[in-house]
Amino acid sequence: MALFVYDHGYRIQTPKESLFQPGGVNSLNRSRHSHRSADTEDRLHADGEKFVIPGPNSQAQQNTNTDSVSKAYTSLAEESSAETEAPKLTVSSVMVSPVHTINPTTPVSAAWKRMHSLEVSHLIVTEDDRPLGLLSKVDLLEAGSDSITPIKEIYSKQLIAATPETLIQDVAISFIENEINSMPVVDKEDKVVGIICRTDLLRLLVSGAHLESWV
Template identity: 40%
Template sequence: MLAIYDHGYRIQTPLRSLFQDRSVEGLTEPKHSRHTPGSEEHLTDDAENFFHIDPEARRKQPAVSKDAGKAYEETRQAGKPKPIPILSASKVMTSPVQTISPENNLRQAWLKMEEHEINQLVVVADEDRALGLITRQEIMDHGTDSTVTIAVTFQKRMIVAAPETELPQIATIFVNYPVTAIPVIDAKDRLQGIITRSDLIRLLINSAHIESWA
């Protein structure tokens, strides 16, 4: 499940109304069919002219034994690759999350990002409620030595995921919307972790070992 948080509170607003969708619109169905009217019926009539199927011949065909059918199915399945398990947010998120208070200034936020080699911080209130995000780029836009407080610059609306949100849903958000990180928040509004674009890239690179993540 995905949701929008505004100033630390869940709001019932569609994602598209708050974040510009940058995905390409899906192709529409063609208005006219490539088949001409009656073409299928015409092919059927022609087939009957070329072939005569004896109903008795079908009854005379030997039945395939259950053992032979089972052996065939086992052989067919043996050549198939194992399906990749669908991971949830709780399996790939980074935890604990690096956070900062809105009363801190941009320089303090920059130094913390440099210390931990990260590109964003979750802004939290005194009770550790996630209020929003501050990114490296936003700090650079104002100046890394700026004493402006985070309260007037951070992103107060953010897309968040639940611990059980499946990874394909999260990947879709990164593709369709201009977000760099998605905090993971449980049903009691507690910050559990964070997933970034970099996390997904690392996951793709290490996809050969993805079974061990599930």
């Protein structure tokens, strides 16, 4: 999963799960249904008598049938694997870029006006294009939209970031597990190149574009 954790602007090696406790869902793995009658049937076949119709070349006929079935199965598997898989959707095809950023020394009141004028709910706090944190509308409302406090006192210092190559599926899972609404997108030099939000995934869901490639 190509997701990274940033703490005060620096990419850290600490596992994401230790800082962002999973929540929202108990498990994203499909549960396997148990079918006890199938176990019983298998046991009967394994332990019971095997009835073979006697006759000339019966063993040879059985081997021939087995070989035919094996060849047919192998041929079908090869044809299936030869089919071109649908390309996986990546963040680069959905993210918003260029992204709106803000300096950590900006007062809350100025940040509120900027967010309101841009009609966005999140701003990425940056310094030299490096992500320092994430500022949300909720942060501003809690601080008071007319406050002169610099946003460096209130924005989230730890964040999860994606890369343009990150799969949309991985981002969606992180949104659910970590109960977050947006994620900055960074390049190999840790420069912010975009942002992806829940609303972007919802638009993708509504459009129905290649959903089979990321669900």
